Amino acid sequence: MTAVGQERAHSTADALRADDKKDAPANKDGGPVGAVASWVDERTGSAKGISYLMKKVFPDHWSFMLGEIAMYSLIILLISGTFLTFWFVPSMGETTYTGSYVPLKGVQMSEAFASTVHISMDVKGGLLIRQIHHWSALIFVVSIALHMFRVFFTGAFRKPREINWIIGLLLAMLAMVEGFIGYSLPDDLLSGTGIRAMQGFILSIPVIGTYVSYLLFGGGFPGQDIIPRFFTIHVLLLPAALIGLFTAHIILVMVHKHTQYPGPGRTNKNVVGFPMMPVYAAKAGGFFFVVFGVTALIAGLVSINPIWMYGPYEPTMITAGSQPDWYMGFADGALRLLPGFLEFNLFHRTWSFNIMIGAILMIPILWTVMGVYPFIEKWVTGDNEEHHLLDRPRNRPTRTGLGMAAITFYGILFAACGNDIIAIKFDLSIDDITETFRVALIVAPIVVFWVVKRLCLSLQRADRDLLLHGRETGRLMRTGKGRFFEVHQELDAYQRWRLVDFVSPEPMGLPPATDEHGVRRKGARKERLRARVSHYFFKDRIEPVTPLELAAAHHDGHATEAIESHPDEAESGHIHGGAEEIGASHAYGHPAPHDKQD
Amino acid sequence: MSSLVARRRHPAAIAVVLLLGLILTGGLYAAFAPKNADAASGDTQAVAAGHNLFLANCATCHGLEAAGGDGGPSLVGVGAAAVDFQVGTGRMPLANPAVQARQGKVQFSSEEISQLAAYVASLGVGPGIPPSSLTSGGGDIAKGGELFRVNCAMCHNFAGSGGALTRGKFAPSLMDVSGRHMYEAMLTGPQSMPVFNNSNLSPQDKKDIISFLQNVKTEPSPGGWSLGNLGPVPEGLFAWTFGIGVLILIAIWLGKKAA
Numbered sequence: 001m002t003a004v005g006q007e008r009a010h011s012t013a014d015a016l017r018a019d020d021k022k023d024a025p026a027n028k029d030g031g032p033v034g035a036v037a038s039w040v041d042e043r044t045g046s047a048k049g050i051s052y053l054m055k056k057v058f059p060d061h062w063s064f065m066l067g068e069i070a071m072y073s074l075i076i077l078l079i080s081g082t083f084l085t086f087w088f089v090p091s092m093g094e095t096t097y098t099g100s101y102v103p104l105k106g107v108q109m110s111e112a113f114a115s116t117v118h119i120s121m122d123v124k125g126g127l128l129i130r131q132i133h134h135w136s137a138l139i140f141v142v143s144i145a146l147h148m149f150r151v152f153f154t155g156a157f158r159k160p161r162e163i164n165w166i167i168g169l170l171l172a173m174l175a176m177v178e179g180f181i182g183y184s185l186p187d188d189l190l191s192g193t194g195i196r197a198m199q200g201f202i203l204s205i206p207v208i209g210t211y212v213s214y215l216l217f218g219g220g221f222p223g224q225d226i227i228p229r230f231f232t233i234h235v236l237l238l239p240a241a242l243i244g245l246f247t248a249h250i251i252l253v254m255v256h257k258h259t260q261y262p263g264p265g266r267t268n269k270n271v272v273g274f275p276m277m278p279v280y281a282a283k284a285g286g287f288f289f290v291v292f293g294v295t296a297l298i299a300g301l302v303s304i305n306p307i308w309m310y311g312p313y314e315p316t317m318i319t320a321g322s323q324p325d326w327y328m329g330f331a332d333g334a335l336r337l338l339p340g341f342l343e344f345n346l347f348h349r350t351w352s353f354n355i356m357i358g359a360i361l362m363i364p365i366l367w368t369v370m371g372v373y374p375f376i377e378k379w380v381t382g383d384n385e386e387h388h389l390l391d392r393p394r395n396r397p398t399r400t401g402l403g404m405a406a407i408t409f410y411g412i413l414f415a416a417c418g419n420d421i422i423a424i425k426f427d428l429s430i431d432d433i434t435e436t437f438r439v440a441l442i443v444a445p446i447v448v449f450w451v452v453k454r455l456c457l458s459l460q461r462a463d464r465d466l467l468l469h470g471r472e473t474g475r476l477m478r479t480g481k482g483r484f485f486e487v488h489q490e491l492d493a494y495q496r497w498r499l500v501d502f503v504s505p506e507p508m509g510l511p512p513a514t515d516e517h518g519v520r521r522k523g524a525r526k527e528r529l530r531a532r533v534s535h536y537f538f539k540d541r542i543e544p545v546t547p548l549e550l551a552a553a554h555h556d557g558h559a560t561e562a563i564e565s566h567p568d569e570a571e572s573g574h575i576h577g578g579a580e581e582i583g584a585s586h587a588y589g590h591p592a593p594h595d596k597q598d
Numbered sequence: 599m600s601s602l603v604a605r606r607r608h609p610a611a612i613a614v615v616l617l618l619g620l621i622l623t624g625g626l627y628a629a630f631a632p633k634n635a636d637a638a639s640g641d642t643q644a645v646a647a648g649h650n651l652f653l654a655n656c657a658t659c660h661g662l663e664a665a666g667g668d669g670g671p672s673l674v675g676v677g678a679a680a681v682d683f684q685v686g687t688g689r690m691p692l693a694n695p696a697v698q699a700r701q702g703k704v705q706f707s708s709e710e711i712s713q714l715a716a717y718v719a720s721l722g723v724g725p726g727i728p729p730s731s732l733t734s735g736g737g738d739i740a741k742g743g744e745l746f747r748v749n750c751a752m753c754h755n756f757a758g759s760g761g762a763l764t765r766g767k768f769a770p771s772l773m774d775v776s777g778r779h780m781y782e783a784m785l786t787g788p789q790s791m792p793v794f795n796n797s798n799l800s801p802q803d804k805k806d807i808i809s810f811l812q813n814v815k816t817e818p819s820p821g822g823w824s825l826g827n828l829g830p831v832p833e834g835l836f837a838w839t840f841g842i843g844v845l846i847l848i849a850i851w852l853g854k855k856a857a
Contacts, residue, residue, distance in 0.1 A: 303821030320761025326834025429766035
């Protein structure tokens, strides 16, 4: 309500109360809500914190909402998952199906599977909630991955956010494990196959694998214990861990304040955006319902994991097209690509590295690489500053190249997981696909790195060109003296800001190998390595346009060319310098007066 | 008795025992071997017509006497069921050899197919064309589902959507295959498929499996669009394209709203 409206409301109310008893207590500031609020505040002291939260400023950009999609999906998962626990029976006890789904009537199955079919077929709304839960799980991990890409490519992992990057990585890993265990719970043909595969992975651990498997399954496969144990982990342990880490993740976002893209008025010391209350709360709250709505829409229209068709799991059964849900696909793909000769016998044992590398070692290795990257980059740049302004990916060509190479590597593993589906849908030989992927896994990341880095550098050059020369309007002008030139339209200050506000680190110089006495310095070798890596990262850097260059470009066509050292163009600087003849304001739109050149 | 014992070392004894053994085995086989439904048709006219069709269309590969040739195996003893399946699904005559004969346009009329079948059946004893009581459904779909998952799903996928085999071979989708052709395929084991004879899967079992598959084809998907019943791969693709795509478009719209 606006102040005027409030006043009017007050005056109407006063008019109505004209006949009331005058000794009635005056309306306190804030009304009943305010009264409750101060009641709470007097007992908890929460006003300060809440007012801090309410005034918290969030910048606006769609890519900042990827993390929000993950957050909302988590909430959807908690709500829909709670609903499912009301009917799900986490038990391997044998039972005979007697429900309404005819094609399974009289079939022996576990209680876990029977209850999942019951939820899908006989509980009102049960199938919808199950499909919401499953689709939401897929979207949850998709949005986590995209959120991670955003953070990586914009350099949001830099100081002071390294810890939050690592928390995010843990969250991503837990989300995957949580998803995999959830996929295993219904005890259908696919989830049983998944558990069987997992048991195989555990067995591939040298020496202790067998013991770990017996411990987890409470004996041989499949036993009676695995589903109840997985259930406890799925609904208790991992959600608690996820929510705990997620809370820490969000608190750190509050502490660090939100990052923002470079733009007019945005610096490392401020946040430009909307306060939580009322704008952002409305937007974010609305977005929650959008995410829930879209998930529910998909769940209502598109079938996922039709367990009644898979049927109950028995260790003798398997189906073609047995794949994990997408987020575990890359590990499955690695298994499909690893060559068989990595399994051998030594010391009376079988060493199954063809399985272990993909299934047990890969995830910890990849996560370690991702976890240490911020520290490696920091070591390379020697940058100790806090960064709250994000990088545009093109302004960090080496990092962007490395990130895209990593995504390519991941993507090929991911695609390899679907090699059988690719084979039947595209009419190819599965062996050819596997061989191709094996080669591509090594070659493609290198090619992608090179191409992306070059693309970034070209984009940077294009930016530079745009800044110095303006936009080519395609309008040809003829001056009084008969010269032709094309009018270039200069960027305005708002557009320009985005393009110049970045730091391009310079490669470190090689430190002297010896000190002033000619003795070899301690740590000289390490520094040399650092200088070399730094050189690799930043050797082909493109400097941001300085105000001096900009001024030179605007006021004097010749000067720009001189700076850019294109002697041949300096002769015909009038291609755009001709603007001076008809007055700068026509062509460039800046009023600074200056002398005519000719 | 004693004379028999005395003659056990007679030079001819071994031959007599061998002969008795063979007669016993043969007799038992003849008594217990699976009978063919209506394989050897007595219709000599159909056999003659089939022979002519065979000479014109099949002999190039299978040889003039159907005893096998450069490109094709012998057809003696494959039975009418094999002919009805291979020719009736358009796999034969093969246009050109590849890793696997594919389902294609059927080249002959049903009368011509039955003539060819009669000819091949006349060459040697083999499985015959199953009666329609076994191939048109009506079996126990729950039991059929279990049998399908144990015996067939590893290649044909849980819903009969098909799956990949090595070197470009594949187990085809079963959704557009008639009950009769399914039965014949189980009986004869075409290409990479194993034979499921009657002691392996009884005729009733086969009928149950066919009924299960026909139910899969006709039952509505209670969860909505089935995405081809191919498992988690299309589901993941859908989440990565449509799911997150719509959400990002809305996020972009919300981000734009501020400006």
